[in-house]
Amino acid sequence: MSKLLEGKTALVLGVANRWSLAFAIAGAYRREGARVILTYQSDRQRQTVEELGEELGAERIIACDVTQEQELEQLVSTLKKTAGKLDAVVHSIAFANREDLSRPFVETSRSGYQLALEVSSYSLVAVARAVAPLMSEGGAILTLTYLGATRVITNYNVMGVAKAALEACTRYLASDLGPGGVRVNAISAGPVKTASARGIKDFSKVLDGVAAKTPLRRNTDPEEVADTAVFLASDLGRGVTGNVIFVDAGFQIMGL
Ligand code: NAP
Numbered sequence: 377m378s379k380l381l382e383g384k385t386a387l388v389l390g391v392a393n394r395w396s397l398a399f400a401i402a403g404a405y406r407r408e409g410a411r412v413i414l415t416y417q418s419d420r421q422r423q424t425v426e427e428l429g430e431e432l433g434a435e436r437i438i439a440c441d442v443t444q445e446q447e448l449e450q451l452v453s454t455l456k457k458t459a460g461k462l463d464a465v466v467h468s469i470a471f472a473n474r475e476d477l478s479r480p481f482v483e484t485s486r487s488g489y490q491l492a493l494e495v496s497s498y499s500l501v502a503v504a505r506a507v508a509p510l511m512s513e514g515g516a517i518l519t520l521t522y523l524g525a526t527r528v529i530t531n532y533n534v535m536g537v538a539k540a541a542l543e544a545c546t547r548y549l550a551s552d553l554g555p556g557g558v559r560v561n562a563i564s565a566g567p568v569k570t571a572s573a574r575g576i577k578d579f580s581k582v583l584d585g586v587a588a589k590t591p592l593r594r595n596t597d598p599e600e601v602a603d604t605a606v607f608l609a610s611d612l613g614r615g616v617t618g619n620v621i622f623v624d625a626g627f628q629i630m631g632l
Contacts, residue, residue: 379409386410387461387507389440390468390520391425392417395570397520399428404544404602405464405609406432410530412457415440415451435459442469442499448506455510462510464609467503467519470496470572472535478577481533482580487533496538497545504549504560510608514557516609519546520601521562521620523628531577543620551619559617561608566596591626 386405390398391414400469402412413436416425422439436458440451455462472492476484500519507517518614523529524536525543543562550560567582576582587595604623607613622628 381408381410384463386464387413388466389415400598400602402606404606411435419439429443449494452506463515465517476534484534492534492538497541500545509560517560519562521564547618562620564622565601
């Protein structure tokens, strides 16, 4: 059987360690035959991401802090020289101050709000603008969001606001880039134990609560998120853009 991403090149931003959703996605992209390029934010993660890249058979590992316009320009210039074109870009990045994920939302500081929105929402716009010229033959941009964008989830706080903005950015970018054949979508993943998720106070209670109430009576497996990411990057997803697709074992349909 032919592989779904054969002949495609994917840039995956947001691998920090082997629990990262981006790591599962990069692995599934490799499984489906894509060439994969990874980025890391700072020297702190460099060695880990290089080791994981080697394990995956990633073609290249490049430094990129998405809040630094210069680093995005450098990333694109390196990609122009090496990969030439991109078919898929995965934005799997978020950050908020820990104190803003544990105290009442009303106490969010101006600087904490700006930081969360800058890293977790605006960066999708910056990344899309930077990579679009490398997608002249069309392509797929994908980001990761969470139900806290539209519902109040205890302690998710400013990150919920950032995800609401991220989902709106997904729609506006899909509209702007669609005429050039670039699709932009978001996967809304159910809670998964990752480094970022551990920053949310009482996250393990969320995992237990979801597993008990969700239609499939279990938590989300990162591999399920990754397989949907394959679909969206592949030609099978060619008609899908501007969407938020839930991969959450069904949790978001539930009322009482
Ligand atoms: P993760 O492994 O901690 O990934 C978050 C990534 O964001 C890390 O690689 C981190 O790099 C990177 N990052 C933060 N600031 C950055 C910056 N300025 N420039 C470049 N990279 C930066 O956690 P994850 O759960 O897989 O998160 C990936 C995405 O999935 C996030 O958007 C998250 O909100 C979303 N999501 C997660 C869940 C969940 O339950 N885990 C559910 C739904 C959606 P460093 O580690 O080097 O800082």
